[in-house]
Ligand SMILES: Nc1ncnc2c1ncn2[C@@H]1O[C@H](COP(=O)(O)OP(=O)(O)OP(=O)(O)O)[C@@H](O)[C@H]1O
């Protein structure tokens with residue numbers, strides 16, 4: 001499949017901070033690409049480089065087969081961008097979008113402003129100053145602004161930031177519709193559950209390096225021989241952990257149920273139940289849970305954590 005974005009061996013340093021370390025990434029046309037990573041992983045840095053807003057030391061970055069370094073302006077006209085940045089406080093929503101319309105010489109500017117405001121549910125507030133809006137409302141203005149150019153490619157840095165559940169569903173549905181109509185969406189996030197619902201492709205970045213990349217369905221499939229079980233009852237958990245070496249983690253949830261993750265070949269539920277029963281335990285409830293993108297994310301990142309990462 002054709003790739004709209006091609007990043008090869010990209011490195012970026014801020015002084016002595018190595019923000020991106022040999023990043024290679026391809027975003028297929030027509031995908032909803034979830035760019036995931038913990039705080040400070042390098043997501044915003046990557047997106048700013050794509051938008052031509054940051055210089056980089058090594059590598060190549062192409063969008064629509066244009067090298068970003070050589071031709072940033074031509075490229076941007078086909079891209080809608082939601083930055084992770086402050087917005088002009090003193091402009092009204094209308095004035096802000098109007099300016100974007102002028103900058104990009106959008107035909108039927110008025111109609112377009114009206115259209116995006118309806119799409120994002122802000123029509124009634126169009127004359128309000130941006131500085132007086134709530135966090136989630138501001139975020140929606142940012143998304144409306146990114147949509148103004150009717151872009152082929154949307155690049156959104158943490159679009160769900162500050163949105164309430166209804167606004168989030170609305171935005172996710174909007175993104176799905178855009179992709180149905182032939183657009184491509186690249187969005188960064190650390191709210192994995194949300195991305196899980198819509199992403200077709202995923203990359204996980206950690207400390208400036210890509211640690212996972214591929215089709216969502218293939219990535220999750222790779223982890224299917226890893227089991228995840230929810231168990232309630234009296235469990236001698238230390239003994240269970242000792243006797244079952246393929247259990248990778250066991251945590252209790254808010255209902256005091258045990259959430260057990262396993263790896264390796266033993267995925268037979270009955271075998272697990274037998275083993276737990278042998279280990280002096282009484283099970284009242286047992287079910288297997290679906291592996292989510294969040295599990296994949298945590299497993300991948302945990303495997304790579306170093307002492308001091310969250311110090
Ligand atoms: N202007 C800067 N000067 C120095 N270091 C910077 C600068 N901008 C970012 N960094 C560092 O580069 C690394 C990557 O930052 P980046 O903002 O790309 O992370 P992120 O994945 O977007 O994180 P978050 O989820 O918190 O938004 C971090 O270690 C950060 O501290």
Ligand SMILES: [Mg+2]
Pocket residue numbers: 043044045084157
């Ligand atoms: Mg960021």
